[in-house]
Amino acid sequence: MSLIVIDNLQASVNGKPILKGLTLTIEPGTVHAIMGPNGSGKSTLSHVLAGKPGYEVTGGSVRFKGRDLLAMAPEERACAGLFLAFQYPVEIPGVSNMEFLRAAAEAQAKARGETPPPAIDMMRRLREIATELGLHTDFLKRGVNEGFSGGEKKRNEILQMTFLRPALSILDETDSGLDIDALRIVGDGVTRFLRDNPTHGVLLITHYQRLLNHIVPDVVHVLTDGRIIETGDRSLALRLEEQGYVGLVDRT
Amino acid sequence: MTNETIEQRLNRAYSAGFESAVDADTFPPGLTADVVRAISARKNEPGWLTDWRLKAFAAWQAMPTPDWAHLHFPPVDFQAISYFSAPRSQADGPRSLDEVDPELLRTYEKLGIPLHERAALAGVVGAEPGTSSNIAVDAVFDSVSITTTFKDKLAEAGVIFCPLSEAVHTHPELVQKYLGSVVPQRDNFYAALNSAVFSDGSFVYIPPDTRCPMELSTYFRINARNTGQFERTLIIADRGAYVSYLEGCTAPMRDENQLHAAVVELVALEDASIKYSTVQNWYPGDAEGRGGIYNFVTKRGTCLGKRARISWTQVETGSAITWKYPSVVLRGDDSVGEFYSVALTNNRQQADTGTKMIHLGRNTRSTIVSKGISAGRSQNSYRGLVRVSPTAAGARNHTQCDSLLLGSQCGAHTFPYIEAANSSATVEHEATTTRVSDDQLFLCAQRGIDAEKAVSMIVNGFCREVFRELPMEFAVEAGKLLEVSLEGAVG
Numbered sequence: 001m002s003l004i005v006i007d008n009l010q011a012s013v014n015g016k017p018i019l020k021g022l023t024l025t026i027e028p029g030t031v032h033a034i035m036g037p038n039g040s041g042k043s044t045l046s047h048v049l050a051g052k053p054g055y056e057v058t059g060g061s062v063r064f065k066g067r068d069l070l071a072m073a074p075e076e077r078a079c080a081g082l083f084l085a086f087q088y089p090v091e092i093p094g095v096s097n098m099e100f101l102r103a104a105a106e107a108q109a110k111a112r113g114e115t116p117p118p119a120i121d122m123m124r125r126l127r128e129i130a131t132e133l134g135l136h137t138d139f140l141k142r143g144v145n146e147g148f149s150g151g152e153k154k155r156n157e158i159l160q161m162t163f164l165r166p167a168l169s170i171l172d173e174t175d176s177g178l179d180i181d182a183l184r185i186v187g188d189g190v191t192r193f194l195r196d197n198p199t200h201g202v203l204l205i206t207h208y209q210r211l212l213n214h215i216v217p218d219v220v221h222v223l224t225d226g227r228i229i230e231t232g233d234r235s236l237a238l239r240l241e242e243q244g245y246v247g248l249v250d251r252t
Numbered sequence: 253m254t255n256e257t258i259e260q261r262l263n264r265a266y267s268a269g270f271e272s273a274v275d276a277d278t279f280p281p282g283l284t285a286d287v288v289r290a291i292s293a294r295k296n297e298p299g300w301l302t303d304w305r306l307k308a309f310a311a312w313q314a315m316p317t318p319d320w321a322h323l324h325f326p327p328v329d330f331q332a333i334s335y336f337s338a339p340r341s342q343a344d345g346p347r348s349l350d351e352v353d354p355e356l357l358r359t360y361e362k363l364g365i366p367l368h369e370r371a372a373l374a375g376v377v378g379a380e381p382g383t384s385s386n387i388a389v390d391a392v393f394d395s396v397s398i399t400t401t402f403k404d405k406l407a408e409a410g411v412i413f414c415p416l417s418e419a420v421h422t423h424p425e426l427v428q429k430y431l432g433s434v435v436p437q438r439d440n441f442y443a444a445l446n447s448a449v450f451s452d453g454s455f456v457y458i459p460p461d462t463r464c465p466m467e468l469s470t471y472f473r474i475n476a477r478n479t480g481q482f483e484r485t486l487i488i489a490d491r492g493a494y495v496s497y498l499e500g501c502t503a504p505m506r507d508e509n510q511l512h513a514a515v516v517e518l519v520a521l522e523d524a525s526i527k528y529s530t531v532q533n534w535y536p537g538d539a540e541g542r543g544g545i546y547n548f549v550t551k552r553g554t555c556l557g558k559r560a561r562i563s564w565t566q567v568e569t570g571s572a573i574t575w576k577y578p579s580v581v582l583r584g585d586d587s588v589g590e591f592y593s594v595a596l597t598n599n600r601q602q603a604d605t606g607t608k609m610i611h612l613g614r615n616t617r618s619t620i621v622s623k624g625i626s627a628g629r630s631q632n633s634y635r636g637l638v639r640v641s642p643t644a645a646g647a648r649n650h651t652q653c654d655s656l657l658l659g660s661q662c663g664a665h666t667f668p669y670i671e672a673a674n675s676s677a678t679v680e681h682e683a684t685t686t687r688v689s690d691d692q693l694f695l696c697a698q699r700g701i702d703a704e705k706a707v708s709m710i711v712n713g714f715c716r717e718v719f720r721e722l723p724m725e726f727a728v729e730a731g732k733l734l735e736v737s738l739e740g741a742v743g
């Protein structure tokens with residue numbers, strides 16, 4: 001079964017159409033990259049899929065692991081295995097990362113009818129993951145994103161993904177704001193995660209092909225004005241880097 | 253009215269029967285000098301104390317009700333309140349938990365008090381206090397203390413921990429010396445009322461250079477209908493002594509508003525340290541604000557000696573109306589006053605709380621951390637005074653005052669008053685107001701956490717600095733209380 005099937009999805013914000021018939025299918029174990037100019041609707045897509053309030057779906061459908069995704073509450077989508085790494089992660093002062101992720105893991109386990117792992121095991125795993133991502137374990141005790149630098153926030157998103165083991169991750173510009181070393185660490189982190197979770201799917205939103213040197217995509221899409229206008233393999237990303245979006249025309 | 257007629261009325265009232273599950277004999281409503289004398293007589297008090305009460309009563313009669321707080325409520329009819337209520341036959345307590353008022357047991361259960369401690373708390377004869385807990389408990393049930401545990405261990409250390417009414421007889425010199433020394437009879441309207449009619453409360457004395465071997469704790473509960481509560485607590489830490497005192501309370505559902513006017517006095521001598529923690533969860537009234545407790549409390553401590561330290565930590569979630577300013581008078585040089593507060597209001601609750609730090613000695617320091625959370629249609633006000641007198645050279649204060657709003661119909665207000673009469677003093681005030689943002693709630697939802705849990709987590713995070721000051725058991729309980737109090741605040 002396909003992980004996610006997005007069919008002719010249309011959505012508006014404040015009555016303004018942003019997504020104008022977007023079609024995309026992701027199979028388990030594959031990495032899809034979406035590239036596209038500023039304001040083309042990439043974050044809107046990620047928000048609509050995650051169920052952020054304020055967006056109106058005006059047409060089309062989304063099936064996630066066979067279920068009607070658009071009918072599910074945001075937390076249900078999360079518990080079903082949909083994860084969004086935010087382009088702009090928000091802070092929750094005073095709520096430690098550790099406590100936040102424990103609450104998340106417990107809520108997700110409960111929704112799936114599983115017993116959450118003991119707190120001590122969660123703590124050990126979080127420390128391991130933090131170390132792998134080059135984050136000092138003190139970050140686990142600090143408030144969620146509280147006072148984190150831009151790059152630390154992005155790494156923290158990957159830490160959350162690795163810990164929660166979703167079925168599908170949408171990474172919205174996780175590479176922006178990362179220095180060169182951090183980019184490699186994050187790339188390696190995602191690659192390692194994919195190796196450890198072979199059925200995991202990734203939807204990678206990015207402006208830069210250099211991330212794709214670290215996380216090699218199976219498919220690359222170009223999104224402009226709320227529609228996917230071109231789909232190809234990795235070479236499409238290289239071509240975009242050279243030529244920009246101007247040469248592309250909507251061939252759908 | 254003479255004492256005899258009071259007694260007669262009393263018996264009549266008793267034979268008329270009461271609704272409470274616990275038989276209580278209660279004075280008829282009304283307050284006169286005779287009622288004050290009768291209260292004193294019922295408690296076999298020495299003449300000096302009767303006179304002390306009468307003086308307070310005279311002062312109270314001449315005082316207008318305070319109306320400056322940011323609160324709105326119908327005037328309290330002080331003549332409609334009964335000023336004395338005592339459980340009957342307290343000498344022969346219940347034989348087992350089966351004989352204890354089930355309502356009381358349910359309250360303990362809700363508070364999360366471990367089973368093995370409930371019997372001791374409820375005053376079951378021969379009940380062994382739990383060994384796992386290091387908390388001594390003096391439960392005030394209605395107006396009279398019905399049980400005191402851990403007495404032996406405390407006695408070994410020379411600590412006196414007993415009902416104030418008992419201390420009046422066993423340690424009259426200490427009571428007479430310190431009662432009213434921090435909160436004088438005529439201090440304010442509610443303190444004067446309390447001084448005239450105070451029922452009972454805890455008395456604590458820690459001898460010099462003694463660290464109290466356990467946390468001392470009192471659970472208050474309001475039981476009898478229309479019974480004003482007038483606890484009075486007096487804690488004295490002698491030179492170099494240390495004590496941590498916990499106060500917690502909860503009340504069952506009530507239809508009528510109930511008045512609560514307690515007085516707490518703390519005295520810290522040279523190098524002594526008193527930590528007073530409160531988790532307060534009285535019935536706040538229903539969603540429309542009906543019922544609920546009126547909580548008008550005077551809490552004050554004096555750092556009498558050099559390097560003394562008094563720390564108030566409070567978590568306020570209950571009451572329909574709260575009017576409360578735990579304060580510290582920093583008399584001794586280099587003494588320290590602290591106030592850590594979480595006040596949560598929901599529905600139609602109103603709270604006007606804060607603190608006063610009065611700097612008199614040199615190099616005195618005070619810290620104020622106030623966290624106000626407003627939800628529903630509640631109003632939450634912080635009112636704080638920092639006064640630096642001319643004598644307080646080098647005094648320092650830091651005030652951090654944060655408000656968190658849930659929803660758009662509630663209000664948060666800050667009224668800081670600073671009076672600095674010494675140019676070498678440093679007084680800092682920081683204030684913030686934040687909302688629980690939709691983006692925060694969406695982040696939580698995206699990780700699988702529903703809105704109710706998310707709000708309670710965010711609120712707990714907001715309160716972290718204060719919870720850190722609470723003893724472990726209380727911190728957990730405080731977190732639970734916030735969660736319960738916020739039920740229905742989102743959705």
Ligand SMILES: Nc1ncnc2c1ncn2[C@@H]1O[C@H](COP(=O)(O)OP(=O)(O)OP(=O)(O)O)[C@@H](O)[C@H]1O
Pocket residue numbers: 013014016018036037038039040041042043044045087
């Ligand atoms: N609340 C809103 N009200 C009006 N317009 C909005 C709102 N939110 C998004 N938009 C508009 O929708 C369009 C798509 O925005 P979106 O954030 O999805 O772009 P993007 O492809 O992620 O861009 P970027 O590469 O800059 O991150 C933009 O023109 C944006 O201004």
Ligand SMILES: [Mg+2]
Pocket residue numbers: 042043044087172173
């Ligand atoms: Mg974007």
